[in-house]
Amino acid sequence: MSKLKGIKMNFKDLTKSEIRECFNNIDKYLMQQEKKFVKYVDLGCKVVRLIGYSEEFLPHIEKQLTFVLRDTADKYDATLILWKENNAFNFGKNLLPKFNPKTNMRLRIDLIYFPKTIWDIRVIDESISKVKPVIDVKSEHGIILANDYENNTYYYGVNNLEPEEFIKEGHLFVQFFNNILKTPTSNLAHGAVIGLNGNGILMCARGQRGKSTLAVLSMMKGFEYVSDDYLILHERGNELLSSPIYSIITLSPKMYNELYDYLGESRFVSNNARKDKYVFNIANFHDKFI
DSSP: OOOOOEEEEEEOOOOHHHHHHHHHHHHHHHHTSOOOEEEEEEOSSOEEEEEESOTTHHHHHHHHSTTTEESOOSOOSEEEEEEEOSOHHHHHHTSOGGGSTTTOHHHHHHHHHOTTOEEEEEEOOTTTOSSSOSEEEETTTTEEEEEEGGGTEEEEEESOOOHHHHGGGOSTTHHHHHHHHOBTTEEEEESEEEEETTEEEEEOOOTTSSHHHHHHHHHHTTOEEEESSEEEEEEETTEEEEEOOOOEEEEOHHHHHHHGGGOTTOEEEEOTTTSSOEEEEOGGGGGGBO
């Protein structure tokens, strides 16, 4: 078995017009495909429109975002475009001539010496971030992430949408929600929030410290539930509010056994492809969400 050589190309010298050309080429590419669905995600202080070019996204969206998913919305603040991408390498090389071996001599030489080469493309807009790419094509993993901050439009193409593989990427769209929610009055937070009579308690801790267990036990004992992992914090006047995002909980096998009698009709979603985590949809507890 031959080992593939990975080449990571970081482009930091693109002009604004070249970056805009990349986004325009993404739009042109997607216009050739058939739109399958339009949904909306109500994040409390923001509404995100989801445009899907693959119906395979819908089961994941419906399981993870049950509580905040909407069929219609009066207005929206950002758009997230989703599609299944079968060839991330071809997608990347067609974004701009300098990404294409036919027009880039260095890449052509790499292909001659390493015919099985796969490479990643990272486009950096230093006016936004010197590290975080606005376009990230991960050819080997079959993933495309793109963030058009100027137009509040975000892009997510992925090759493998099988449940056990897809969920290994973690909570759905969390990287995009983080970008959309990062404003002077709102942000995405990693933590657990439970409440009682409208007053909440925020619990922050690293993974494997019991946030999910405590949040889920509290919910099943009558407390209101916002999150056991990711949540939204936003200001309204002098108040700090929290809003839920995900309708899934993640438990270790040990805690799953401990909480089995409390889980009721919660629906099993995945074992996270590693069998060290169990993921459940807790839509049957949505009357306890706040």
